[in-house]
Amino acid sequence: xxxxxxxxxxxxxxxxxxxxxxxxxxxxxxxxxxxxxxxxxxxxxxxxxxxxxxxxxxxxxxxxxxxxxxxxxxxxxxxxxxxxxxxxxxxxxxxxxxxxxxxxxxxxxxxxxxxxxxxxxxxxxxxxxxxxxxxxxxxxxxxxxxxxxxxxxxxxxxxxxxxxxxxxxxxxxxxxxxxxxxxxxxxxxxxxxxxxxxxxxxxxxxxxxxxxxxxxxxxxxxxxxxxxxxxxxxxxxxxxxxxxxxxxxxxxxxxxxxxxxxxxxxxxxxxxxxxxxxxxxxxxxxxxxxxxxxxxxxxxxxxxxxxxxxxxxxxxxxxxxxxxxxxxxxxxxxxxxxxxxxxxxxxxxxxxxxxxxxxxxxxxxxxxxxxxxxxxxxxxxxxxxxxxxxxxxxxxxxxxxxxxxxxxxxxxxxxxxxxxxxxxxxxxxxxxxxxxxxxxxxxxxxxxxxxxxxxxxxxxxx
Amino acid sequence: xxxxxxxxxxxxxxxxxxxxxxxxxxxxxxxxxxxxxxxxxxxxxxxxxxxxxxxxxxxxxxxxxxxxxxxxxxxxxxxxxxxxxxxxxxxxxxxxxxxxxxxxxxxxxxxxxxxxxxxxxxxxxxxxxxxxxxxxxxxxxxxxxxxxxxxxxxxxxxxxxxxxxxxxxxxxxxxxxxxxxxxxxxxxxxxxxxxxxxxxxxxxxxxxxxxxxxxxxxxxxxxxxxxxxxxxxxxxxxxxxxxxxxxxxxxxxxxxxxxxxxxxxxxxxxxxxxxxxxxxxxxxxxxxxxxxxxxxxxxxxxxxxxxxxxxxxxxxxxxxxxxxxxxxxxxxxxxxxxxxxxxxxxxxxxxxxxxxxxxxxxxxxxxxxxxxxxxxxxxxxxxxxxxxxxxxxxxxxxxxxxxxxxxxxxxxxxxxxxxxxxxxxxxxxxxxxxxxxxxxxxxxxxxxxxxxxxxxxxxxxx
Numbered sequence: 001x002x003x004x005x006x007x008x009x010x011x012x013x014x015x016x017x018x019x020x021x022x023x024x025x026x027x028x029x030x031x032x033x034x035x036x037x038x039x040x041x042x043x044x045x046x047x048x049x050x051x052x053x054x055x056x057x058x059x060x061x062x063x064x065x066x067x068x069x070x071x072x073x074x075x076x077x078x079x080x081x082x083x084x085x086x087x088x089x090x091x092x093x094x095x096x097x098x099x100x101x102x103x104x105x106x107x108x109x110x111x112x113x114x115x116x117x118x119x120x121x122x123x124x125x126x127x128x129x130x131x132x133x134x135x136x137x138x139x140x141x142x143x144x145x146x147x148x149x150x151x152x153x154x155x156x157x158x159x160x161x162x163x164x165x166x167x168x169x170x171x172x173x174x175x176x177x178x179x180x181x182x183x184x185x186x187x188x189x190x191x192x193x194x195x196x197x198x199x200x201x202x203x204x205x206x207x208x209x210x211x212x213x214x215x216x217x218x219x220x221x222x223x224x225x226x227x228x229x230x231x232x233x234x235x236x237x238x239x240x241x242x243x244x245x246x247x248x249x250x251x252x253x254x255x256x257x258x259x260x261x262x263x264x265x266x267x268x269x270x271x272x273x274x275x276x277x278x279x280x281x282x283x284x285x286x287x288x289x290x291x292x293x294x295x296x297x298x299x300x301x302x303x304x305x306x307x308x309x310x311x312x313x314x315x316x317x318x319x320x321x322x323x324x325x326x327x328x329x330x331x332x333x334x335x336x337x338x339x340x341x342x343x344x345x346x347x348x349x350x351x352x353x354x355x356x357x358x359x360x361x362x363x364x365x366x367x368x369x370x371x372x373x374x375x376x377x378x379x380x381x382x383x384x385x386x387x388x389x390x391x392x393x394x395x396x397x398x399x400x401x402x403x404x405x406x407x408x409x410x411x412x413x414x415x416x417x418x419x420x421x422x423x424x425x426x427x428x429x430x431x432x433x434x435x436x437x438x439x440x441x442x443x444x445x446x447x448x449x450x451x452x453x454x455x456x457x458x459x460x461x462x
Numbered sequence: 463x464x465x466x467x468x469x470x471x472x473x474x475x476x477x478x479x480x481x482x483x484x485x486x487x488x489x490x491x492x493x494x495x496x497x498x499x500x501x502x503x504x505x506x507x508x509x510x511x512x513x514x515x516x517x518x519x520x521x522x523x524x525x526x527x528x529x530x531x532x533x534x535x536x537x538x539x540x541x542x543x544x545x546x547x548x549x550x551x552x553x554x555x556x557x558x559x560x561x562x563x564x565x566x567x568x569x570x571x572x573x574x575x576x577x578x579x580x581x582x583x584x585x586x587x588x589x590x591x592x593x594x595x596x597x598x599x600x601x602x603x604x605x606x607x608x609x610x611x612x613x614x615x616x617x618x619x620x621x622x623x624x625x626x627x628x629x630x631x632x633x634x635x636x637x638x639x640x641x642x643x644x645x646x647x648x649x650x651x652x653x654x655x656x657x658x659x660x661x662x663x664x665x666x667x668x669x670x671x672x673x674x675x676x677x678x679x680x681x682x683x684x685x686x687x688x689x690x691x692x693x694x695x696x697x698x699x700x701x702x703x704x705x706x707x708x709x710x711x712x713x714x715x716x717x718x719x720x721x722x723x724x725x726x727x728x729x730x731x732x733x734x735x736x737x738x739x740x741x742x743x744x745x746x747x748x749x750x751x752x753x754x755x756x757x758x759x760x761x762x763x764x765x766x767x768x769x770x771x772x773x774x775x776x777x778x779x780x781x782x783x784x785x786x787x788x789x790x791x792x793x794x795x796x797x798x799x800x801x802x803x804x805x806x807x808x809x810x811x812x813x814x815x816x817x818x819x820x821x822x823x824x825x826x827x828x829x830x831x832x833x834x835x836x837x838x839x840x841x842x843x844x845x846x847x848x849x850x851x852x853x854x855x856x857x858x859x860x861x862x863x864x865x866x867x868x869x870x871x872x873x874x875x876x877x878x879x880x881x882x883x884x885x886x887x888x889x890x891x892x893x894x895x896x897x898x899x900x901x902x903x904x905x906x907x908x909x910x911x912x913x914x915x916x917x918x919x920x921x922x923x924x
Contacts, residue, residue: 027752031623068621068748069717082718083753086623111597116589119801123585127578135573135771159530161493161548171795178794204793255531256544286530290489291545309597309800331666332640333633337799338771339581 010051018053022061030070033085041071041079100416102448106245106392106436107199107304113363114307115356122346123339130342138335140326142169142314145345150314153348154298158273159286161293162316168325169336172301172313173272177237178205179332180297180315183324184235184268185209193233195223196425199244202237202270203425211235215425218243222250225257235268240288241276245394245423245434247386255288262295268318269296275390277305277357280365282388294318302344304391304438305357312336312344364391367437367445374449375435379456382433391438394420396430401459403431409455415448472513480515484523492532495547503533503541562878564910568707568854568898569766575825576769577818584808585801592804600797602788604631604776607807612776615810616760620738621748623755624778630787631798634763634775635734639699640667641794642759642777645786646697646730647671655695657685658887661706664699664732665887673697677887680705684712687719697730702750703738707856707885707896709848717750724757730780731758737852739767739819742827744850756780764806766853766900767819774798774806826853829899829907836911837897841918844895853900856882858892863921865893871917877910 008025010018029035041047044062048055062079065071072082134143141147147164154160170176181192181202192206196215206213214231217224222243228236238258240250250258262269271288289298293316301313317325329335347353368387375382375395382395397403403419410417420432433452437445470487472480491497503509506524510517524541527533534544596605603609609626616622632638643654643664654668658677668675676693679686684705690698700720702712712720724731733750751760755778763775779787791797809815830849837844837857844857859865865881872879882894895914899907 027621031752064745064748066714067711067745069714069721069750069753072714072718082714083721086755108598112594114594114597120586120589124582127582132574132576135576135769136570137770159489171798174793175795208793249529252528252531252534252544256534259531259545283526283529286526288531290493291531293548307597308599308796311795311797311799331636331670332794333637333773334770335773336633337773337802340799340802 008051010053019057019060019064022047022051022053022058023064026061026065027068027070030081030083031086035081037081037084039081041081043079100411101414102440102444102451103416104392104418104433104435104437104448105416105439106418106434108308108436108438109302109304109306109391110360110363110439111307111309112439113360115352118352118356119306119343119347122343122350122352125346126339126342130339134338134342136338138338138341140328140330140335141165141167141322142329142336143338143341143345146341146348147314149345149348151316153353154287154300154316155290158276158298159290160298160316161290162298163293163319166293166317166319166322168315168317168322168329169341170313170315170329171311171333171336172303172308173274173299174201174205175332176299176301176313176315177202177270177272179325179328180268180270180299180317180321181205181209181211181235182328183321185211186324187321189234189268191231191233191235193228193231193236194425195238195243197245197420197423197429198237198425199272199423213425218246218248220248222248222254223258225254225261228258229261233267234265235270236262237270237272238288239272239274241285242274242389243386244272244274245386245392245420247388247390247394249282249285250288255291259288259292259295262292267295268321271296271298273298273300275304278361278364278391279389280361280368280387289316294320297321305353310340310344312340364438367440367442368393370442370445371435371437371449374446378449378453392434392436394432394434396432399430401431401456403433405459406433406452406456409458410452412458413451413455415451415455417448417452470513472515481519481522481526484509484513484515484520485526488523488527489530489532492543492545493548497543499543499546501543503543505541562873563876564902564906564913565878566854566880566895566897566899566910567878567901568880568896570770570898570900571764571766571768571853572822572825572901573769573771574901575822577814580814580818581768581805581809584805584812584814587808588801588804592801596800596804598800600800600803602790602792602797603627603629603784604791604798605800605803605807608803608810609776611807611810613778615815616749616762616778617752620735620760621752622760622778623752624760625755625781628755628779628781628784630777630779630784630791631803632775632777632791633773633795633798634765634770635736635761636663636667637794638761638763638775638777639664639732639734641787641790642730642732642761642779642783643667643671643673643697644790645783647673648786649783651696651730653693653695653697655690655693655698656887657700657705659707659882659885659891660699660887661734661885675887680708680710682710684710684716685720687716687723690720691723695729696727697732698724699732699734700750701734701736703747704736704851705848706734706736707848707854707882709850709852709856711744711747712750717753721750721754721757724754729757730783733758733760735760735762737766740823740826740853741851742823742830742849751778756782759783767815772802772806774802826900829902829904830855832904832907833897833899833911836908840911840915854896854898856894856896858894861892863893863918865895867921868895868914868918871920872914874920875913875917877913877917879910879914 044058048058073079147167151162151164191212216227289296298316381398418434506520510520535541609629613624613626653674751758760778843860880896
C-alpha cells in the first residue's frame with residue numbers, strides 16, 4: 001500500500017497544513033527512492049479516504065508536486081512519479097585539517113585585535129544615516145564617501161596623489177590586480193613582470209588571462225630595474241615600500257628608473273602598497289604613485305591593517321584606465337558591499353584607523369623584537385631579513401637545510417610556518433622560512449622559535 | 463629665490479612638525495611644476511638659515527623627499543629635483559546624470575524598506591560573539607554558519623535539496639554565474655544557452671570567456687525545451703520560477719524534459735531562482751534544483767529580498783563542481799565579507815527574512831494592483847504579462863509604437879522606464895515596456911502611468 005511507503009502519518013496537532021504534510025511525505029519518498037520513477041500514486045479519492053482527509057486536500061498536494069515536477073498525470077486522473085530518486089549523499093562533511101598549535105602564518109592583521117566596538121559604531125551610524133539609495137546598486141567605482149575618505153587618508157599618510165574619481169573600490173589586492181590586468185589585457189598588454197620572489201596573486205590571474213609572466217630578480221635593494229627594462233613587459237607589479245616577502249625598500253633612483261621605463265614604453269606600474277603602515281626602524285617612504293599618477297596604479301586593502309574578513313581594498317588608477325577598471329568591477333561582481341564601504345568611510349573620517357594603527361604598531365614591534373631575540377638565541381645560523389617594517393620577516397636558512405624538511409619537522413612539533421619556494425618564479429635561490437608575527441603573542445613566538453630549533457635539530461640529526 | 467617658489471611659510475603654531483611642513487611645500491612645488499625637473503635646491507645650510515630652523519630639520523625633509531624619489535643628490539651635497547611635474551588634473555568631477563522623477567526601475571528590493579534595525583542587531587551579535595578567526599580569510603565556500611542557515615531556509619521554503627558543503631557564497635547572481643561559467647568552461651563547456659529575452663549577466667561573462675551563446679525562445683510557458691534540446695549547449699541558464707523578464711512559470715513537463723536533457727548530455731542547468739519570494743495569484747512552485755541536485759545549480763541572492771547593497775548571494779552546485787566553483791571564488795576575490803555573511807546567517811536563523819518578506823509581500827502586491835488598475839484605465843491597449851508574481855511586469859506595446867520612442871518621450875516627462883529590446887538575443891519580437899514597481903509608492907505609480915500615457919500620446923501625435 002502506497003501510504004505505507006510514504007510514512008503518511010498525518011499529525012493534526014502540528015502547525016502545518018495537512019496538504020503540506022502530504023506533499024512533504026510524497027516528495028521525501030520520491031527523493032529517497034522509496035517511490036521510484038514511474039510509480040503510480042493512488043487516486044485522490046482513494047488516498048483521501050485512506051487518510052480521512054477531504055479530497056481537496058489531496059488534490060492540492062498532488063497539484064503542488066505536479067507543479068514542482070515530482071508528479072505528472074496522464075488522462076483519466078492517473079498520477080505517477082515523474083522524477084527519479086537522488087543518489088545517496090556522497091560523504092559526510094570532512095573534518096577540517098588540524099591547525100598547528102603555534103602558527104607563524106603571514107599576510108593578515110591580528111584579527112583578535114580588530115576594533116569591534118569602533119567598527120560597530122561606524123555600522124550603526126551608516127544604518128542610521130545613510131540615504132536609502134546607498135543600499136541599492138552603486139556604480140563601478142564604489143561609494144563616493146569612501147573614495148573621498150580614502151584619497152584624503154592616503155594622500156596624507158602615503159604621499160599619494162589620488163583623485164577620488166580615479167579610484168575603484170574592490171575586495172582586496174587579489175581582486176584589484178585582477179581588475180587591472182583585465183583592463184590592461186583588453187588594451188593590448190601581453191606580458192606581466194613580477195618580482196621574484198612574489199605573492200602569486202597577480203601570477204594566477206595573468207596566466208588565466210593568457211598573459212606571459214616574467215620574474216624580475218629581487219636583491220638587497222628590491223627589484224632589479226635593469227632586468228625590468230630588458231623584460232619586454234607591458235605591466236609590472238611591484239611592492240616598493242616593503243618588498244613582499246623579502247622586505248627591501250626600492251631606492252629613489254630605482255623608482256625614477258621604473259617610472260621613466262613606464263613613460264617610455266607606455267607601460268603600467270601596479271604598486272602593491274604593502275605593509276607601509278608598520279615601520280619600526282626606518283623613515284616612512286611615500287608611495288610611488290605620488291610621483292607619476294598617470295603611470296602608476298596604487299593598490300591597497302585593509303587586510304593587513306584591520307581584518308581580511310572585511311574584504312575591502314582600493315585601486316587608484318591612471319585617469320585613462322578608470323572607466324575600464326570600473327567596468328571590470330561591474331562585470332566581476334556589481335560592486336562591493338555598500339554598508340561596509342560606508343562604514344569604512346566613517347571609520348577613516350573619525351580617525352579610527354589612525355587610532356587603531358597607533359595602538360597596533362608597538363604591539364607588532366614588540367612581537368618582532370621578541371622574534372628577533374629568540375632567533376638570535378636559538379637559531380643564530382638563520383639570517384633574518386626585511387625586519388625594519390611589516391608584520392613578518394624572512395629568515396634565510398644555512399645551506400645544509402632545505403625548507404621543506406624544516407617545515408615538515410616544525411609541523412610535526414605543532415608549529416605552522418611557510419617557506420619561500422612557493423613564491424619563487426625561478427627554481428634557483430636560497431631556501432628560507434617566513435615568520436609571520438602579527439597574530440601570535442610574545443610567549444608563543446618564543447616557544448615557537450624554540451620548537452623550530454628543535455625541528456631543525458631533528459632534521460640535522462637524521 | 464627658491465623659498466618664494468615654494469611658498470615656504472612655516473607656521474610654528476600648526477601641530478605639524480617643521481620638517482613635514484618643508485617637505486610638503488617642496489613636494490607640492492615639484493608636483494605643480496613650480497620646481498621643474500632638474501632644478502637645484504638651496505643647500506641645507508642656506509635654507510635653514512633662510513627659514514630660521516635648525517639644519518637638521520631641513521636635512522630630514524630633504525632625506526624624506528629623496529627616499530620618496532622627488533629629490534636626488536649628486537656629490538658635494540648638491541640636491542636637485544628628480545621628478546617631473548604632473549600634468550594638470552583633467553576635468554572636475556562630472557555632474558551625475560539627472561534622475562527621473564518617477565523611476566520604474568526593476569531588479570531590486572525597495573531599499574527604503576530595508577530592515578535597518580534588525581540588520582544592525584545581527585551585525586552587533588556578530589561583532590559581540592564571532593570568534594576572531596571568522597574575521598580572517600575564510601575558505602572559498604564561505605562561512606559554514608551562513609551555508610547552514612541558507613540551506614535550511616531554501617530547503618524549507620524553496621523545496622531545494624541543498625547540502626551546505628556544496629554551497630559557495632558569492633556577491634550576487636552576476637558573480638555567481640561568472641564563477642559557474644568559469645568552472646564549466648575549465649571542464650570543457652563551449653556553448654551556453656540562455657532564455658530569449660534574458661538578463662545579460664550570463665551573456666557578458668560567457669562572451670568574455672569565449673563561450674558561444676545561443677538564445678532559447680520564451681513563450682507563454684517559459685523556455686522552449688525543444689529549442690534547448692536542439693541547441694547543442696553544455697550549459698543553460700534558466701529562470702523557471704518566474705521567467706525574467708516575461709514572468710512565465712516553466713511547467714512540470716518542461717522541467718522534467720530539461721533535466722532529462724541535462725542528464726543525457728552531461729549538461730549543467732543554472733537555475734536563477736528569481737522573484738520566487740513574491741507570489742500573489744498562484745501557488746508556490748518549488749525550485750528545479752530539488753529534482754536533480756547533481757545537474758542543477760541553484761543560484762540566488764538577497765538583492766531582491768533585502769538590498770543589492772549587501773552584495774550577498776549563493777550557489778548550490780552539484781557535488782562534482784563544488785571544489786572548482788569554490789576555487790574560482792578564491793581566485794576572483796578571496797571570498798565575500800565575513801561580517802556580513804555571519805550577519806545574514808543570524809538574520810535568517812532568527813526568522814528576520816521571513817518576517818521582512820511577510821511585511822513586504824502585501825506592500826508589493828498593492829503596488830502591483832495599483833499599477834494594473836492604472837494601466838487598465840490609462841493605457842488599455844498595453845498588454846501586461848507576468849503579473850502574478852515578482853516585483854515588475856512587462857507590458858506589450860501595440861504594433862504602432864516602438865519602445866525606444868516611448869522611453870524617450872517618458873524620460874522627457876520625468877519618468878524612467880526600460881524596454882525589452884536590450885534583453886533580446888535576436889532582434890525580432892514585439893516591443894514592450896518593463897514596469898518595476900518595487901521602489902515607488904502607489905501615488906507615484908498612478909502618476910507615472912498617467913505620464914507614460916501622455917508620453918505615448920506625444921509619440922502618436924507626432
